[in-house]
Amino acid sequence: MNIQYPVLIIIIPLLAAVFSSALMWGNRRLVYPLCVLALAATAINTFLLLAEVVHSGPVNYLLAGWSPPWGIQMRVDLLNGLVLCIVSVVALINLIASFRSVQQELAEKTDSFYVLYLLFITGLLGVVITADLFNLYVLLEVTSLAAYAQIAMGDRDRAPLASLNYVFLGVIGASFYLLGVGYLYIKTGSLNMMDISNILLSVYSSIAVFTAFIFCMVGIWVKMALFPLHAWLPNAYTYAPTASSRILAPLMTKVMVYVMIRLMFSVFGMDYVFQELELSQHIVLLASIAIIAGAVLALAQNNLKKMLTYIIVSEIGYLVGGAWLGNTAALTGTILHVLNDALMTFCLFLAVGNMSYKLKNLDFDNLQGLFSKMPVTMAGFALAGVSIIGIPPTCGFFSKWFLISGALEAGNYLFLIALILSSLINAILFFRVFEICLFEPMQAGHGHDYAHEHPESGIREAPVSMLVTLMLVAASLLAVGLYSGMIVNQVVAPFVSGVVA
Amino acid sequence: MPDILGVIIAKYNYWLFIVLMMVGLYAMIAKNNLIKKLVGMNIFQTAIIFFFISIAYKKGATLPIIENAHGHSDPVIYAAQYMNPLPHVLMLTAIVVSVATFGVALALAVKIYRRYQTLEEDEIRIRMRHK
Numbered sequence: 001m002n003i004q005y006p007v008l009i010i011i012i013p014l015l016a017a018v019f020s021s022a023l024m025w026g027n028r029r030l031v032y033p034l035c036v037l038a039l040a041a042t043a044i045n046t047f048l049l050l051a052e053v054v055h056s057g058p059v060n061y062l063l064a065g066w067s068p069p070w071g072i073q074m075r076v077d078l079l080n081g082l083v084l085c086i087v088s089v090v091a092l093i094n095l096i097a098s099f100r101s102v103q104q105e106l107a108e109k110t111d112s113f114y115v116l117y118l119l120f121i122t123g124l125l126g127v128v129i130t131a132d133l134f135n136l137y138v139l140l141e142v143t144s145l146a147a148y149a150q151i152a153m154g155d156r157d158r159a160p161l162a163s164l165n166y167v168f169l170g171v172i173g174a175s176f177y178l179l180g181v182g183y184l185y186i187k188t189g190s191l192n193m194m195d196i197s198n199i200l201l202s203v204y205s206s207i208a209v210f211t212a213f214i215f216c217m218v219g220i221w222v223k224m225a226l227f228p229l230h231a232w233l234p235n236a237y238t239y240a241p242t243a244s245s246r247i248l249a250p251l252m253t254k255v256m257v258y259v260m261i262r263l264m265f266s267v268f269g270m271d272y273v274f275q276e277l278e279l280s281q282h283i284v285l286l287a288s289i290a291i292i293a294g295a296v297l298a299l300a301q302n303n304l305k306k307m308l309t310y311i312i313v314s315e316i317g318y319l320v321g322g323a324w325l326g327n328t329a330a331l332t333g334t335i336l337h338v339l340n341d342a343l344m345t346f347c348l349f350l351a352v353g354n355m356s357y358k359l360k361n362l363d364f365d366n367l368q369g370l371f372s373k374m375p376v377t378m379a380g381f382a383l384a385g386v387s388i389i390g391i392p393p394t395c396g397f398f399s400k401w402f403l404i405s406g407a408l409e410a411g412n413y414l415f416l417i418a419l420i421l422s423s424l425i426n427a428i429l430f431f432r433v434f435e436i437c438l439f440e441p442m443q444a445g446h447g448h449d450y451a452h453e454h455p456e457s458g459i460r461e462a463p464v465s466m467l468v469t470l471m472l473v474a475a476s477l478l479a480v481g482l483y484s485g486m487i488v489n490q491v492v493a494p495f496v497s498g499v500v501a
Numbered sequence: 502m503p504d505i506l507g508v509i510i511a512k513y514n515y516w517l518f519i520v521l522m523m524v525g526l527y528a529m530i531a532k533n534n535l536i537k538k539l540v541g542m543n544i545f546q547t548a549i550i551f552f553f554i555s556i557a558y559k560k561g562a563t564l565p566i567i568e569n570a571h572g573h574s575d576p577v578i579y580a581a582q583y584m585n586p587l588p589h590v591l592m593l594t595a596i597v598v599s600v601a602t603f604g605v606a607l608a609l610a611v612k613i614y615r616r617y618q619t620l621e622e623d624e625i626r627i628r629m630r631h632k
Binding site for chain 1: 526529535538542545546549552553556588591594595598601602605606608609610612613616625629
C-alpha cells in the first residue's frame with residue numbers, strides 16, 4: 001500500500017481551514033479546538049513521515065496517480081522531512097502559546113485569524129513538500145497572501161502600510177521566481193524537479209539556464225530578505241500581531257532557505273552551481289556583508305522586537321553563505337542551522353510575545369527590572385539569546401561550529417570573520433538587553449522622568465500556557481544542542497553526502 | 502545596426518514583455534500614490550503572464566483538441582500541429598494568484614486610507630510620524 005502521509009500533511013490543515021471558516025456561521029467556539037486538532041494531526045504525520053524516510057529512503061507520492069513529468073509529484077527526502085517537522089511543530093506550539101495573546105489583541109477577529117493561520121501553515125508545508133516548480137510558486141503565494149493578511153491585523157497605525165510594502169516586494173520576488181521557472185520550462189519542457197535536473201545535465205552551458213538560475217535566486221532572496229533586499233522585513237514583523245510574528249519570524253525565512261538549498265543542490269545540481277558558474281565567491285561575500293549589516297543595524301535599534309528582526313536578517317546571511325560555500329561541513333552547518341535558528345528565533349519571539357502581552361511597548365526604556373517581574377520569561381529569553389550568540393551546550397553553538405569549519409575548509413576567511421564578528425555583536429546586543437532588564441527603573445531625577453510614563457510598575461508573569469510552551473521550546477534548545485550529533489548523523493549527513501559529490 | 506533590429510523583430514515577444522515588465526517595475530518604484538503602485542504591480546504580473554502565453558505559440562498550429570479521439574481507431578497525433586496547452590493552464594492559476602494579490606493589496610489600501618485619509622505615500626509617512 002502507498003504511504004498517504006504526504007498528501008494528508010497538506011489536506012488536513014487545508015480542510016480544517018475550510019471548515020473553520022464555515023464554523024464562523026455556526027459554533028464559533030469550535031474553531032480553536034479544530035485548529036489545534038488539525039495541527040496536532042499534521043505534526044504526528046510529519047514525524048511518522050520523517051521516521052519512514054530515515055528508515056527506508058525518500059518517499060514519492062504521485063497526486064491522483066499521474067506519473068512524474070506530467071502529474072504533480074510530492075517527494076520527501078531527509079532535508080524536507082526535517083523542515084516539515086520544524087514547520088508543523090512550531091505551528092502547533094505557537095497555536096497553544098498564543099491563545100491568550102490572540103484573544104487580547106484580536107478580540108473580534110480571532111476566528112478569521114485562525115483560518116489565515118491554518119492557510120499559512122498549509123502553504124508552508126506545501127512549499128516544502130512539493131517536487132513541482134510551478135506548484136511551489138502557487139503555494140508560495142498562498143503562504144504570502146495569508147502572511148500579508150495576518151500582518152495587516154496588527155498595529156492599527158503602522159501594520160497596513162508595512163504589510164502593503166511586503167506585498168510589493170513579495171510580488172516582485174515571486175514574479176522573478178516565476179520568470180525563472182518560465183526560462184527553465186522553455187529549456188527543458190518540464191516542471192518536475194527531478195526531471196529538470198536530469199534534462200539540465202545536457203544544457204549546462206546555455207545562457208537561458210543561467211538566466212533562469214539568477215531569476216529564481218533573486219526571487220527567493222527577496223522573499224527570504226537577504227540583506228540588500230531585506231527592507232520589507234523589519235517593519236512587517238515588528239507591527240504584526242504577536243501570534244503571527246511568532247510564526248512568521250522562525251518559519252517564513254527558513255522555508256525560503258530550504259527552497260534555495262533545494263534549487264541549488266537538487267534541481268540545478270552541485271556541478272552546475274559550483275563548477276559551471278563562478279559565483280560562489282561573490283555570493284558568500286554578499287552573505288558576509290548581510291551578516292555584518294544585519295548585526296550593525298540591530299545595534300542601532302531601541303525597540304526589542306525590531307532589534308530581533310534585524311538579527312533575523314543577520315541569520316539569513318549565515319544560511320545563504322553556508323549554502324554557497326559548497327562543501328560538506330558548511331552545508332551540514334546550514335541545514336542544522338535551519339533547525340536551530342528556527343527554534344532560537346521561535347524561543348526569542350515567544351519570550352518577546354510574553355513581554356508584549358504585559359507591556360504593550362517594547363522600547364528598551366520600558367524593559368527595566370523585567371528579570372524580577374517576569375523571571376520565567378526572561379530565563380527563556382536569556383537561554384535563546386545565549387544560543388544565538390553561540391555558547392555551548394545550546395544548539396546555536398553546534399551549527400556555528402560546522403559553518404566555521406566549512407569556511408575554513410573553503411579558505412573563505414571573510415565569511416569566517418563575519419561569523420565571529422557577528423557573534424560578538426550578538427553578545428553585545430543581548431547583554432545590553434540583559435543589563436537593562438536586570439536593573440529596576442531609576443527614580444525621577446536621573447535625567448529621565450519615569451514616574452508618569454511608567455504605569456506598568458505592577459506587572460506580573462505571563463499566563464501559564466505561555467510560560468509552559470516557552471519553557472518547552474527553551475528546553476528543546478538544550479536538547480537539540482545535546483543531541484545534535486545524533487541529528488547530524490541520522491538526518492543531515494546522509495542528505496549532504498547524497499548531494500555533495 | 503540592422504543586425505540588432507533583426508534580433509529585436511525576430512523575438513519581439515520577449516522585448517515586449519521586458520518593456521511591459523519595466524513599465525510596471527518603474528511604477529512600483531517611482532510612483533508616490535499607492536493605487537498607482539498597485540497598478541504597476543498588476544502590469545508587472547501581467548507581463549510575466551504574456552511571456553508564458555507567448556512561449557506556447559507555434560506557427561500554423563491549432564488548438565490542442567484531438568478530433569474524433571473517441572470511438573475511432575487511434576488517429577496519428579503530430580505534436581507540432583498543436584499549440585502547447587500547458588503554459589495556458591499554468592497562467593490560469595497565475596491569473597488567479599495575481600487577482601487574489603491585487604484584492605488583498607486593495608483591501609490594505611482601503612485600510613490605510615481609512616486611517617490616514619490619503620493614499621500619497623509621503624503624506625502617510627508624515628502623518629505617521631506625528632502620531
